[in-house]
Amino acid sequence: MLTPAEADKLIAQHLPCLPIESLPIAQAAGAVLRENVYAERDQPPFDRVAMDGIALDSSAWRAGVRRLRIQGVQAAGDPPLTLEARDACIEVMTGAMLPHGCDAVVPVEQIETKDGVASIQSDVVEPWQNVHRRGSDSRQGALLLSAGTRLSPPEIAIAASAGMPRIRVSGQPAVVVVSSGNELVEPGEPILPHQVRRSNAYAVVAALRRHGFQRVADDHVPDDAAVIRSRLEFHLHTHDVLILSGGVSMGRFDLIPKVLEELGVRVVFHKIAQRPGKPLWFGVSQGGPAVFALPGNPVSTLVCLARYVVPALFAAMGQKPTPPEKIALADAATVSAPLTTFLPVRLETDDWGRAWAIPCPTNGSGDFTSLAGTHGFVELPPGPNTYPKGFVTRLHRW
Amino acid sequence: MLTPAEADKLIAQHLPCLPIESLPIAQAAGAVLRENVYAERDQPPFDRVAMDGIALDSSAWRAGVRRLRIQGVQAAGDPPLTLEARDACIEVMTGAMLPHGCDAVVPVEQIETKDGVASIQSDVVEPWQNVHRRGSDSRQGALLLSAGTRLSPPEIAIAASAGMPRIRVSGQPAVVVVSSGNELVEPGEPILPHQVRRSNAYAVVAALRRHGFQRVADDHVPDDAAVIRSRLEFHLHTHDVLILSGGVSMGRFDLIPKVLEELGVRVVFHKIAQRPGKPLWFGVSQGGPAVFALPGNPVSTLVCLARYVVPALFAAMGQKPTPPEKIALADAATVSAPLTTFLPVRLETDDWGRAWAIPCPTNGSGDFTSLAGTHGFVELPPGPNTYPKGFVTRLHRW
Numbered sequence: 001m002l003t004p005a006e007a008d009k010l011i012a013q014h015l016p017c018l019p020i021e022s023l024p025i026a027q028a029a030g031a032v033l034r035e036n037v038y039a040e041r042d043q044p045p046f047d048r049v050a051m052d053g054i055a056l057d058s059s060a061w062r063a064g065v066r067r068l069r070i071q072g073v074q075a076a077g078d079p080p081l082t083l084e085a086r087d088a089c090i091e092v093m094t095g096a097m098l099p100h101g102c103d104a105v106v107p108v109e110q111i112e113t114k115d116g117v118a119s120i121q122s123d124v125v126e127p128w129q130n131v132h133r134r135g136s137d138s139r140q141g142a143l144l145l146s147a148g149t150r151l152s153p154p155e156i157a158i159a160a161s162a163g164m165p166r167i168r169v170s171g172q173p174a175v176v177v178v179s180s181g182n183e184l185v186e187p188g189e190p191i192l193p194h195q196v197r198r199s200n201a202y203a204v205v206a207a208l209r210r211h212g213f214q215r216v217a218d219d220h221v222p223d224d225a226a227v228i229r230s231r232l233e234f235h236l237h238t239h240d241v242l243i244l245s246g247g248v249s250m251g252r253f254d255l256i257p258k259v260l261e262e263l264g265v266r267v268v269f270h271k272i273a274q275r276p277g278k279p280l281w282f283g284v285s286q287g288g289p290a291v292f293a294l295p296g297n298p299v300s301t302l303v304c305l306a307r308y309v310v311p312a313l314f315a316a317m318g319q320k321p322t323p324p325e326k327i328a329l330a331d332a333a334t335v336s337a338p339l340t341t342f343l344p345v346r347l348e349t350d351d352w353g354r355a356w357a358i359p360c361p362t363n364g365s366g367d368f369t370s371l372a373g374t375h376g377f378v379e380l381p382p383g384p385n386t387y388p389k390g391f392v393t394r395l396h397r398w
Numbered sequence: 399m400l401t402p403a404e405a406d407k408l409i410a411q412h413l414p415c416l417p418i419e420s421l422p423i424a425q426a427a428g429a430v431l432r433e434n435v436y437a438e439r440d441q442p443p444f445d446r447v448a449m450d451g452i453a454l455d456s457s458a459w460r461a462g463v464r465r466l467r468i469q470g471v472q473a474a475g476d477p478p479l480t481l482e483a484r485d486a487c488i489e490v491m492t493g494a495m496l497p498h499g500c501d502a503v504v505p506v507e508q509i510e511t512k513d514g515v516a517s518i519q520s521d522v523v524e525p526w527q528n529v530h531r532r533g534s535d536s537r538q539g540a541l542l543l544s545a546g547t548r549l550s551p552p553e554i555a556i557a558a559s560a561g562m563p564r565i566r567v568s569g570q571p572a573v574v575v576v577s578s579g580n581e582l583v584e585p586g587e588p589i590l591p592h593q594v595r596r597s598n599a600y601a602v603v604a605a606l607r608r609h610g611f612q613r614v615a616d617d618h619v620p621d622d623a624a625v626i627r628s629r630l631e632f633h634l635h636t637h638d639v640l641i642l643s644g645g646v647s648m649g650r651f652d653l654i655p656k657v658l659e660e661l662g663v664r665v666v667f668h669k670i671a672q673r674p675g676k677p678l679w680f681g682v683s684q685g686g687p688a689v690f691a692l693p694g695n696p697v698s699t700l701v702c703l704a705r706y707v708v709p710a711l712f713a714a715m716g717q718k719p720t721p722p723e724k725i726a727l728a729d730a731a732t733v734s735a736p737l738t739t740f741l742p743v744r745l746e747t748d749d750w751g752r753a754w755a756i757p758c759p760t761n762g763s764g765d766f767t768s769l770a771g772t773h774g775f776v777e778l779p780p781g782p783n784t785y786p787k788g789f790v791t792r793l794h795r796w
C-alpha cells in the first residue's frame with residue numbers, strides 16, 4: 001500500500017493545471033498570482049511629506065533662522081509649490097509632495113504659529129527629516145511580487161499600488177461535492193432509526209469555502225449504479241475536480257470506483273497506508289478532471305480533504321510549495337497500527353510562545369462530535385510506537 | 399494617550415451587538431453560533447457496522463461454528479434484518495445497522511465465501527468487534543456546540559448531524575470602507591507625479607473578505623467637507639460599521655473627525671500610544687454604527703485593521719474571546735520610542751516544531767512593499783528597549 005508521501009507525489013503528477021484568469025484587483029484576494037508584478041514607479045514616487053507640519057529649507061535653520069513666513073499650503077494630491085525665499089516655509093500635510101526648494105519637515109507639534117509666521121520650537125532640524133524620499137522603498141521596474149504567490153491583503157495593496165486594475169491569477173477550480181448512500185437523510189427531513197443525517201457534504205463545502213474556493217457545487221446520489229453513472233458523467237463534463245464522499249470501501253454496494261472506471265476515469269491509486277482514511281481513491285479522467293473519492297465516515301472525510309485535496313487544489317492553481325507546518329505534541333500519543341496515523345488536535349500557546357498540539361482522539365473514525373473545537377490534526381509515523389510529549393511532527397489545519 | 403489595551407476596552411464597551419440570523423447550514427461556515435446545538439439522537443443512532451464484512455452472533459463462533467450460511471445482505475440505509483439462526487450470517491456494509499440477533503462483524507478480508515457460505519479465517523471473534531455502538535459518541539440531548547463558537551468544518555458536520563437545516567448565527571456586519579484624499583488615483587487610471595495609487599481600500603476589503611466578511615462596500619471621497627458629510631451621512635444610515643482610511647492626522651485638510659462629530663458620531667478616542675497607527679480614531683453614532691477612522695498610510699491601515707477592527711467585528715458577532723496567539727522573536731528587535739510598537743513578521747517553524755517570528759521592519763510607515771510575504775505583526779512593549787531573540791509576545795495575523 002502507498003505511503004502518504006507516495007500518494008502526494010502521484011497526486012502532483014496527475015493534477016490538472018488550471019487556466020489563467022484576469023480578475024479586477026478588488027476580487028483577487030486569496031487568489032494565486034500567475035504573473036510577476038513590477039513597480040510602476042519609484043516608491044514613494046516623489047519626496048513625500050511624512051508628518052503634518054511645515055516644509056522648509058534646512059540650510060536656513062542652520063543659518064539661524066527660527067521664524068518663517070508661511071507662504072502657502074501644500075496638500076496631499078496637489079502639484080508641488082515652490083519655496084519663494086529661504087525665510088519662508090510651506091504648510092504641508094502628510095502624504096503631500098515636498099515643495100520645490102524644501103528639504104525638511106518640522107512637525108506641527110514643534111512649531112507655534114501666529115500672524116502667518118511659524119516659530120520653530122525644536123532643537124534640531126536635519127536635512128530630509130520627516131521626508132519619505134522618492135524611491136527609498138523600491139525603484140521603478142523592481143520585482144514586487146512573483147508568480148505563485150497567494151494574494152494576502154499586503155500583496156493586494158502592492159498590486160494596486162503598481163497600478164494594476166486587473167491582475168492575472170489562477171482560475172478557481174469548479175468543484176462538485178457528491179455524497180452517496182441510501183442511508184443519508186437531509187437535516188430537517190424526517191428520519192428513521194436506521195438512517196443517518198447527511199453531514200459530510202456540508203462539512204466539505206464549508207471547508208472549501210473557508211479556504212476561499214467559491215465555485216463549489218453539491219450533489220447527492222443514491223446507491224444505484226445507473227443514477228451514479230449518469231450524475232458522474234455529467235459532473236465529469238462540467239467540473240475540474242470531483243470530490244466524492246462515501247462509497248469507496250470494499251463492500252458490494254460500493255459502486256463508485258467501478259462506475260468511475262467505466263466512465264474513463266483511470267485509477268491512480270486506491271488505499272493509502274493510513275488511519276483514518278485508508279480507502280481514499282484518486283483517479284483522473286482523460287478529459288482532465290481529477291476525482292477524489294473520500295471514505296464516507298466523517299473524520300476520514302475531513303482528514304483526507306485537508307491532507308490531500310485542499311493542497312492539491314492550491315497546487316493546481318500554481319501556488320509555490322510552502323514548507324509544512326510542524327508542531328510538538330503536548331501529550332504522548334500511541335500508534336498501534338503499522339499505518340501513518342492522523343490524530344485530531346487542539347492548539348494552545350504556552351507563556352513561552354511555544355505552540356502545542358493537544359491530542360483529541362476520536363472514538364473510532366465515525367465519531368466526529370469530539371472534533372468540535374479542534375484546529376486540525378497531526379501526522380504520526382506508522383507504529384507500533386509511543387510518541388512522547390514534545391515529539392515534533394506535521395500539522396494539518398482543517 | 400491611551401495604551402492599546404485601554405483602546406481594546408473602550409472599543410468593547412461601545413460595540414454594536416449584531417442581530418441573530420437564521421441561515422441554511424450550507425451557508426453558515428465561518429459564522430458565529432448564537433444558539434446551543436444539542437444532539438438530536440444518540441450518536442451513533444444505532445449499533446453501526448464499522449467494516450464491510452459479515453455480521454454474526456459471536457456466541458456461535460465461541461461454540462465452534464466457523465462456516466456460516468449467508469442469509470442476506472444488510473446495506474447502509476436499509477432497515478435491519480434479523481438473523482434467522484446461529485449458524486447463519488448476514489453480509490453487511492460499513493454504515494449499515496447491525497442486524498437483530500448479531501453482535502459482531504468479521505471483515506471481508508478475514509472470510510472466504512463459496513456457494514453462499516462464509517468461512518471465517520480470523521483467530522478470534524469478540525462480541526461487539528467492528529461495531530460502533532449506539533450512543534458511544536454522545537447521547538441524545540447532549541450539548542454539542544455552544545453559542546459563541548465560530549463554525550469551522552467539523553462544527554458544520556456536527557450541526558448537520560444534529561438535524562438542523564437552518565442554524566441561528568450572528569448576522570454579518572454591513573461594512574463600508576471609505577478612502578479619502580485628493581491624491582489618490584485608481585489603478586489603471588492615468589497618474590501624475592504628485593498623485594498616488596488608491597491601494598489601501600483594496601487591501602482593507604481583501605482582508606475583510608479573507609476573514610469571511612461578505613457584506614463589504616467600498617467608497618471614496620475627495621477632501622471636500624460637503625461631499626464627505628453627505629457620503630458619511632448616507633453610510634451611517636445604511637451600515638453597521640464604517641472603516642475610513644486616511645484623513646485623521648492633525649493637518650488642516652484632515653476634515654473627517656470634524657464632519658463625523660457634526661453628524662452625531664461621538665468620539666470615543668483619538669490616538670493610541672503606538673507606532674505605526676498613532677492617529678487611530680474611534681467613535682460611535684447615536685443610531686448605533688461604529689466608526690473606525692484608520693490612519694492613511696498603508697502599513698498603519700493594515701496594522702490598525704488587524705489589531706483593532708477585525709477582532710471588534712468578531713466580538714460584535716458574539717464570538718467567545720479566544721486567547722491571544724503568542725510567538726518568540728527570531729531576532730532581537732529594538733524599540734526606540736515610548737510607544738507600543740507593531741513589527742511586521744514572517745513566520746517560520748524550526749525542526750523542533752517551534753514557530754519563530756522573523757522581523758521584517760518597514761522603511762517608515764509608508765513603506766508597504768516590504769510587507770509582501772509577511773504573515774502579520776508582533777506587538778512590542780514601549781521602549782526604549784531591545785527585546786532579545788526568544789522574547790515572547792503577541793502575534794496578530796493580517
